[in-house]
Amino acid sequence: MVDFHISCIDFVFLILLGNKMKAIKETEGGILLDIEVSPNASKFEISGYNSWRERLEIRIKAIPQKGKANKEIIKELSKLTKMDVEIISGLKSHQKTLLINKISRDDFLNIIGVKWL
Secondary structure, X not given: OOEEOOOHHHHHHHHHHHXXXXXXXXXXXXXXXXXXXXXXXXXXXXEEEEOOOOXXXXXXXXXXXXXXXXXXXXXXXXXXXXXXXXXXXXXXXOEEEEEEEOOOHHHHHHHOOOOOO
């Protein structure tokens, strides 16, 4: 099961940000999602928003070795959104940009439970 936890501080910050959150950008084919990945977590979760880096923070169980971390990110976000997900930059970095096809920014925010933006 995937857990989505946003801290109270992140909640307040996201309310203040409104539609200015730069981690999610709409494109013709879907959304571009900028993420910051923390490996070796106890479970996969979207844990918050890094306002300094302007990225969603994602914790994953896998280690960043032989593509295991990238596979987990793609698998879990595909399962969550029921859409195709691909990494378009940052294959070997903690900072990545993903393309999630055929989904709007608002639909994605509703899926992860950020309904106040």
